[in-house]
Amino acid sequence: MTEPPITFDDFFNVLINGVPISGFPATVFTSTFVPPSPDDVCFGSVTPTQTATVDLTPFAGQFITITFQVADVGDCNFDSAAFIDNLVVEGCIPAELLCGTCNNTVDFCQSIIVPPNFSVNTASGTAGIDTDCLQCTLEPCLVNVEIPNPCGDNFRCNVEVNAVRAIGCIPFYISVTATHSTNGSFATFCGKGVTCVDNIICFTCLDADNPCVDGFFDDAFVVPGSIIVTPECVDSCGNQIFTVTGSIQLPSC
Numbered sequence: 539m540t541e542p543p544i545t546f547d548d549f550f551n552v553l554i555n556g557v558p559i560s561g562f563p564a565t566v567f568t569s570t571f572v573p574p575s576p577d578d579v580c581f582g583s584v585t586p587t588q589t590a591t592v593d594l595t596p597f598a599g600q601f602i603t604i605t606f607q608v609a610d611v612g613d614c615n616f617d618s619a620a621f622i623d624n625l626v627v628e629g630c631i632p633a634e635l636l637c638g639t640c641n642n643t644v645d646f647c648q649s650i651i652v653p654p655n656f657s658v659n660t661a662s663g664t665a666g667i668d669t670d671c672l673q674c675t676l677e678p679c680l681v682n683v684e685i686p687n688p689c690g691d692n693f694r695c696n697v698e699v700n701a702v703r704a705i706g707c708i709p710f711y712i713s714v715t716a717t718h719s720t721n722g723s724f725a726t727f728c729g730k731g732v733t734c735v736d737n738i739i740c741f742t743c744l745d746a747d748n749p750c751v752d753g754f755f756d757d758a759f760v761v762p763g764s765i766i767v768t769p770e771c772v773d774s775c776g777n778q779i780f781t782v783t784g785s786i787q788l789p790s791c
Contacts, residue, residue: 548618551607637679648731654776656716663765672706674750740791761785
């Protein structure tokens with residue numbers, strides 16, 4: 539007795555962090571086959587070799603999970619399997635050796651208490667900073683770059699450079715002005731805080747002059763227009779709580 543035709547839709551899939559890569563899933567069978575009889579006879583078929591190359595640059599500095607899936611769809615008798623060979627990750631640099639990204643901006647935030655009956659001018663926020671507690675260090679790291687090749691196609695190499703890192707803290711001092719609602723007198727209310735810094739601020743070649751000289755951070759400044767004064771709440775004593783936020787720009791090389 540001849541069995542009715544069965545459609546085989548088995549597939550093989552490759553995912554990176556849960557997202558299928560281009561060209562997958564690959565369907566194993568797309569045609570309709572008549573299963574052999576008796577049932578204990580294996581049905582054998584092999585698909586053409588599937589190859590794929592994936593650019594992992596968007597995942598630089600991250601941990602990724604590569605998932606291989608083999609699914610048996612459409613029947614309960616004939617299983618599919620996959621042979622995975624020549625899996626290679628090229629240009630891989632250990633995470634601890636990778637250069638990070640530049641960030642020359644440091645944000646700060648602090649609260650100010652304003653007594654009752656004072657109206658705060660939210661456009662009056664000012665801030666001063668002290669960079670004496672910052673240190674400048676050089677950290678060798680690797681970047682993967684394309685090298686011009688005078689003899690042919692360009693090629694890529696891992697090149698060692700220096701990351702210039704700012705480490706330490708920046709004390710900051712903030713103020714707002716306010717007007718008394720009854721007598722019209724003016725007053726300034728102040729606050730202070732400390733923001734931590736651990737930022738790569740630039741990169742240099744290994745043979746370049748060391749930018750970490752005395753006074754390197756003297757050019758840091760509060761970014762114009764970055765200070766925002768926001769009313770938050772009124773406490774049980776009637777005092778007004780305001781937050782003052784802003785950004786500090788660190789120098790580059």
